Amino acid sequence: MAHAAQVGLQDATSPIMEELITFHDHALMIIFLICFLVLYALFLTLTTKLTSTNISDAQEMETIWTILPAIILVLIALPSLRILYMTDEINDPSFTIKSIGHQWYWTYEYTDYGGLIFNSYMLPPLFLEPGDLRLLDVDNRVVLPVEAPVRMMITSQDVLHSWAVPTLGLKTDAIPGRLNQTTFTATRPGVYYGQCSEICGANHSFMPIVLELIPLKIFEMGPVFAL
């Protein structure tokens, strides 16, 4: 989860998120250099003693500052498109879970091997145990295996919601009447948090998502289904 006042991305828990972090670093370096150049130009503009206002006939400069941004955009677009298509790859998921957004909780359905359906409500402050996270912890977590491709089918029962888990690089809209699909493969066990990411009413901030990722061997023993 994020620590207080965190601005940067959370550590990656899936290969896609690792790629996204790499792309973010790449784009940020290009942005830094452009900002540096602009600041330098601004400094020169503010400190020049030149008063000539002849600003016509600068064909070479105009050519450079047309072609160079185009090249920069290509340098940014190519990795971006690569990751975009990577997220759409079919990776043969071994497990499918449905996630249904409601006002203001999530319902999860594990229907592959049985009919497990449960709701996931945020823990109210009065019900928090010492060590629990305010506004993040829920009564029933989504338990999933590590290193197994998982397919999430996301929809909504009422208004727009969005199922997001930043550390996995996931954010998928929950739209009533539509099934959206996202897949992921987690690379390390742990408890990971997310929050609803589409305004959905008074308690939009109070319907978090909590994933509990456990080793595949333990998951296969069926702790999820022993409710």
Added chain:
Amino acid sequence: VPEPVSESLKLLGFLDVENTPCARHSILYGSLGSVVAGFGHFLFTSRIRRSCDVGVGGFILVTLGCWFHCRYNYAKQRIQERIAREEIKKKILYEGTHLDPERKHNGSSSN
């Protein structure tokens, strides 16, 4: 609850030089390239303003060049690490079984 990490140096307020792989390396080499290019230009031409422009241009070009070079090598290294990790896992899993790749290789070479 994770504690906030200590404040890291962020150039222009957003480029985290300490925690971004290759950033510190690129910025340092870029600064060196900027000083060399700018100062060298000044030594040859004695033009201050133009030398500053060359210095800034040198900084941008050297930083960009080092950045791409370092990131390419970093990506290659990560791929190699991933392959090595997978192979070690496979070796542990399949050692002694009929799926052991070393056994298949030794069997084919002895034939």
